[in-house]
Amino acid sequence: MKFTKKHLIFLIAIIGIAFFLSAYKLPYYIYKPGGADALNPIVEVADGYESEGDMHLVTVRGGQATPVQYLWATILPNQEIMPLDKVRPEGVSEDEYFHAQLQMMESSQEASTVVAYEAADKDITIDYDGVYVVSVIEGMPAENILQTGDRITGIDGNVIEESNDLIDYVENKQPGDTITVDVVRDDEQLDKDVRLESFPDIEQKVGIGIQLVTDRRVEVNPDVNFSSGSIGGPSAGLMFSLEIYDQLTEADLTKGYEVAGTGEVDYQGNVLRIGGIDKKVIAADQEGCQIFFAANESGNDDSNYEEAVKTAEEIGTDMEIVPVDTFDDALQYLTDLNPA
Numbered sequence: 001m002k003f004t005k006k007h008l009i010f011l012i013a014i015i016g017i018a019f020f021l022s023a024y025k026l027p028y029y030i031y032k033p034g035g036a037d038a039l040n041p042i043v044e045v046a047d048g049y050e051s052e053g054d055m056h057l058v059t060v061r062g063g064q065a066t067p068v069q070y071l072w073a074t075i076l077p078n079q080e081i082m083p084l085d086k087v088r089p090e091g092v093s094e095d096e097y098f099h100a101q102l103q104m105m106e107s108s109q110e111a112s113t114v115v116a117y118e119a120a121d122k123d124i125t126i127d128y129d130g131v132y133v134v135s136v137i138e139g140m141p142a143e144n145i146l147q148t149g150d151r152i153t154g155i156d157g158n159v160i161e162e163s164n165d166l167i168d169y170v171e172n173k174q175p176g177d178t179i180t181v182d183v184v185r186d187d188e189q190l191d192k193d194v195r196l197e198s199f200p201d202i203e204q205k206v207g208i209g210i211q212l213v214t215d216r217r218v219e220v221n222p223d224v225n226f227s228s229g230s231i232g233g234p235s236a237g238l239m240f241s242l243e244i245y246d247q248l249t250e251a252d253l254t255k256g257y258e259v260a261g262t263g264e265v266d267y268q269g270n271v272l273r274i275g276g277i278d279k280k281v282i283a284a285d286q287e288g289c290q291i292f293f294a295a296n297e298s299g300n301d302d303s304n305y306e307e308a309v310k311t312a313e314e315i316g317t318d319m320e321i322v323p324v325d326t327f328d329d330a331l332q333y334l335t336d337l338n339p340a
Helices: 003-022 069-076 096-117 161-170 237-248 277-286 305-314 329-335
Strands: 028-038 043-045 054-064 080-083 124-135 150-154 178-185 187-194 208-223 224-227 258-261 291-295 320-323
Touching: 028 069, 028 277, 043 237, 054 237, 054 277, 069 080, 096 124, 096 208, 096 237, 096 329, 124 161, 150 161, 161 208, 237 258, 237 329, 258 277, 277 291, 277 305, 291 305, 305 320, 320 329
Parallel strands: 054 258, 258 291, 291 320
Antiparallel strands: 028 054, 028 080, 043 224, 124 150, 124 208, 150 178, 178 187
16 A cells, blocks of 8 residues: 555654643543552661561552543542642642652651650650741742742741741731741841731631741661652651651561551651542552551541541451551550461
């Protein structure tokens, strides 16, 4: 068959359509079950103790949808499609969002280290150096005044040690109020005046439009190292803290079980709600985990725990779903558990 100009145009059109379907980014984000990786290769305490079982970090896979991925997500089970602006705030680039997720992971590792070392009664020292600006939201007052990487050390003459110090202070202000922010940028001390505004999508909340992470210097003995790669977000905190504690203490906390779970852990050891727990239950079950910790949220009807139980029933898993409000709850459950 003779290859004509018409055939060439048709071929180019087909290639163009295929490229569009597989590469064009739609304003949607797709979430699906990820993995349930054992934490032994990810968390390493110097001269730490070994265990028969494993603690598992459970993840959700996500990414901006192409037309093909969007179509598959409408057909395949356990995939969730969300508008992009519900995942990534308007004005925040994909790189900034990814950087913020990694910053939250680092903060989660730090909080889990503090919780585990204090629970194990090991050497730990904490120094505070203010808070870092992780990102600046487009269209909010801080835009063009503060920058990613700025270190905030004070507001209106008040010393800021933790992000909650700043959040609590601003919550008592009204839209239109102006605050003076003490900032360190490139080793230079700056004073920046910023006017507070209401958040357009959050009722009765005022702010300047920045995401923060507390700048702490945590020193521990023995040392602990993390190798979490490109995994982001704060939701591995509880499992990090259990893995660190297990390596710090001689008794085998796993008792030979495969233990998974999810939940951000704060510096006081509280286990906080996270997103995508249904997909994490599926991922843990697929990995063969036997125990799954979920945030109880003081028994709320729509808690992570209740959602995890519902998902476990839907997929017919034998995995035990355990409600926890604190790190101590999870620790006590494993301590009381009979060996596998």
